[in-house]
Amino acid sequence: MSEPSPGWQRVTGQSWQEFRDDGWIDAVHPDDRASVIERWSRALREVQPRFTHTYRLRLATGGYRHFAVDAAPVRDGDTVIEWIGTCRDVEQEWQDARRERLLARATAVTADTARPDEMLAALTAVIVPELADSCTSYLLPQALHRTPGTALTAERVAAVTRQGPAVPPPHHAEHLGPDSALVRAADLRRPVHAVFPPGSPPPDIAPPGSEPWLAPDANSVVLLPVVVDGTTAALVVACVSGDRPSLGQPEISLLQTLLERAHTPLSNALEYQRTRQVALALQHSLLTEPPDVPGLDIAVRYRPSNSAAEVGGDWYDSFVLRDGATVLTVGDVAGHDLPAAVTMGQLRNMLRGLTLDREEPTGDILRRLDASIQTLYLECTATCVLARIERPTPGRLQLHYSVAGHPPPLLVEADGTAHFLDEGRSPMLGLLPDTRHSTAVHPLPPSSTLLLYTDGLVERRNEDLTDGLDRLRRHASTAARRPLAPFCDELLAGMLTADNDDDTALVALRLSVP
Template sequence: MRGTTVGQRSLVSAVATDLGRTMALDEAVERLTRLLVPAVADWCLVTLVDDDESRAPRRRLRDVGWWHADPARRDQVAAYARERIGALVPGSMLMRAIDSGEVVHVHDAAVEALDRVLLPGPARDLVGLLAPSSLTVAPLRSRGRTLGAVSLFNGPGRPPLSPQEVASVVEVIATAAIALDNARLYRRQRDVAATFQRSLLTAPVEPDHMQVVVRYQPAAEAARVGGDWYDAFLQHDGGTMLVIGDVVGHDVEAAALMSQLRSMLRAFAVVTRNSPADVLALLDAAVRTLQIPALATVVVARVEQTPEERAAGRTRLRWSSAGHPPPMVVGPDGTVRVLDEQRPDLLLGIDPARERVDHETVLAYRETVLLYTDGLVERRNRPLRAGLADLRAALARHGARDLDDLCDALLAELPGGPGEDDVALVAVRLHPQDRPRPAEAGPVSVPPDVPAPGPRSRSEGADDAPGG
């Protein structure tokens, strides 16, 4: 790079191109260190300011990237990076560059200069081993904010950077700062969105002898949020509502639309105590009236049992589907039932005037109901029909397993791997009501104002009669 604008332009271009190809901050930092070494320095460190520490007295710094041209010295640089920040005293070159926004250049005697700003200990000892003769600290600034700094070190076998080279380094670092800031902002957006989605995907209820397990696996290449959701809650009469839904889209907008649909569906179901089909009809009408630009597939199911049915040992699952993949029921012997309808109802958001229909089936003790989104069964190289067949086969293999293990096995075997689509699951298993709730089901968890009937005695029902 010395004395050539061609080399400067080439490095600026390489930094802009290579760092611009990733939105992962750690990877972008790693790429930057490889571009700077050995092009402009023998070794380097990249320091970032924590996002939430914007004022100088409160700043927290982290050395997040490093590299050395000599492979034999890289472990020493890594050790120095672990020790340096904690050993710095006020007035260090690093803090001067970050506080002022200006380049700090030490033309010679770099070891002595570093000894003056490092406390006695491992960091100072490592400087002696690495033996830099000159150093340059350039702040990383973007959008009026200092993100951190790049520290460039040269040994005795390499001249210190000339004024022209320092100016070139400033341009290179400015280009890198923009790319790193973009990655930082992307990470912040992703983290905020993921926190937002986690706040919506709350823990399910655990009523009486019903065990409920939920899972959410985001698409790795998106912002780690999307329109898939699950829900499990109680109505005031004690019926358990199960919901699985998928808003079209895989981004923050889809997650925001999902939150609206989920909240409205919950309110309709709890306040009206309506059937699944009626709840979906109300939700579809609200989507039109409020002009919510959402298309979504949804299954709403209700596990219900009247006192008479409980005495007779019967539990019913009543469900309605808005164009969603069909629920499946698997017994402990691996027998699988697909709760499919001949003519599935329309997606939400298409025609709220179209009548919606409830369907019913009787559930037995130890049977498991699975609701899922299409990310579990559909991917680019596997059509939905084949995916449903794969799911049936997996349920037959794993149906007798603990419910948590069953869900984990499905997620491990069926999706195309993280990255294609979000996956949400709700799995419900009915345990016998004439004996204590099994330990693997965990404690009962229901709202205080909802009835939670206790177990029956053996005289009230057969050992393996259906129940909820």
């Protein structure tokens, strides 16, 4: 600089003695100085016809704003005698350009993302380092049934820092007390923002050692609740550290706009939770305790799928008829949604009524149920096993059963011999008009165990059904001498996997030792 500039002095607060020669560099943001010096030196060396550059200047009032310099050389023949130019405040233009750039990037990285955890992880990677030095995102799995002001369990699904993985890794549950700032943000359903000296957050934001989400040298933080249909479904924590300009309202507004992209998958996730909650309540209201029958031990089990998006139409039932026969049934309505669960309840009650209505073979009962389905539920299909245990003579038990498109019953004898009952088979219900459903009869040996189950117990992705059936036969044979309740629990433990994505229902009956 070779002559005073009142405008520069007014904006930066530097005196002429401070900014003359190369002193003006001291007013440039430390992170921008290297690029400014390099670009300006090259312009001088190459005598570029025009020099333009944008950088941050420290203001006399504090903080930094973006300015654009536009300069050109003044020549006397072939000699450059001076450079002259302007320096213009372009903070709003820079903010607008950054906003468009980040929104475009957010759109690109989330274009094919539907899961809320993946959506939040992608947005977190956009936020750092453009807007923050660290960012952590949480899903709130208990959002629908949590009372405000109580403790909160948050599932951390993303954690990114400018320097690398310095914060705890994602996919971890954090239990937050009711006095946590995160809980306060979730309950208020609006941002909680704080600016403070580096490494000295106020106690109401982060009591010492209590909050793993805050960087040690943070100078500002914003806790952003992601609100969907009036419910806080997720929380995002963004921090700025060291001498970087603290987070302000422009950054908070941009963060909120970015996180709006997660609204649809989070809304879907909440809807899945609501659907699952209603469906499970419906299912459990219908899955009654087995009857107490002399000489028979009956156990029932129901396991919902591990997927929050899957609610199925599996059912079981057991009851005693007026003639003393014991009825067992399991079934599965096609579909994995709330309508499937509702239809399941209707078919289960209809089958109860048809079975109690008259004493007839199990195949005839399924034929009437099939006709009812094809009349009342035109697009419904279902599978079912209906079993009736009779005492033809004292000391003997006989199984009458029918199987409509369902995995076959498994009979396990006292010595562990296990085999499937493959007779009495017919197509699934609701599939073909005027289907004949046959009835099979099989004796039940003393101390044997009869198992009825739905396909969630034996089906696995990318595996043939026969492999699952063989695995069930082996597990049942091994556990045959266990009491009936542990027998059922061992089957579930051995057969179901962590990624089980279908409901499982089973009914087990064992003949008591005389």
